[in-house]
Amino acid sequence: xxxxxxxxxxxxxxxxxxxxxxxxxxxxxxxxxxxxxxxxxxxxxxxxxxxxxxxxxxxxxxxxxxxxxxxxxxxxxxxxxxxxxxxxxxxxxxxxxxx
Numbered sequence: 001x002x003x004x005x006x007x008x009x010x011x012x013x014x015x016x017x018x019x020x021x022x023x024x025x026x027x028x029x030x031x032x033x034x035x036x037x038x039x040x041x042x043x044x045x046x047x048x049x050x051x052x053x054x055x056x057x058x059x060x061x062x063x064x065x066x067x068x069x070x071x072x073x074x075x076x077x078x079x080x081x082x083x084x085x086x087x088x089x090x091x092x093x094x095x096x097x098x099x
Contacts (some may be wrong), residue, residue, distance in 0.1 A: 001045075004032045044069070050090040061085045 003014050015033045018025045024036040037045070048067060055062050063085045070081045 001031050001035045001037055002028060003035070004030075006031050048084065048086065049089075052086045054091065055086065062089060 003011065003013055011027075011031065011033050014035070015025050018033075023038075026034045027032045030054040051067060052062060053064050055065055065086070066074070067084045068081055069084060070079050072079045
């Protein structure tokens with residue numbers, strides 16, 4: 001995952017939190033931070049990708065579907081709900097090496 005933000009505090013907070021979770025983190029060029037997620041974390045990314053591809057296949061604007069993700073941290077007394085919209089989707093092919 002790459003976080004892009006003009007705000008240095010947001011970048012630092014996400015960087016520190018990700019590192020605390022044990023994720024490999026690197027400061028990328030410009031105003032971004034790259035966070036490496038493991039395979040378990042990929043399920044949410046796969047679901048969001050499917051939403052984007054489904055919207056593309058259905059011919060609707062990518063920003064039309066809204067995904068509400070609700071989470072409660074263990075021991076917390078409140079839920080946090082994120083409402084996510086896809087702003088862009090890009091499919092890049094990876095060159096195969098070897099045979």
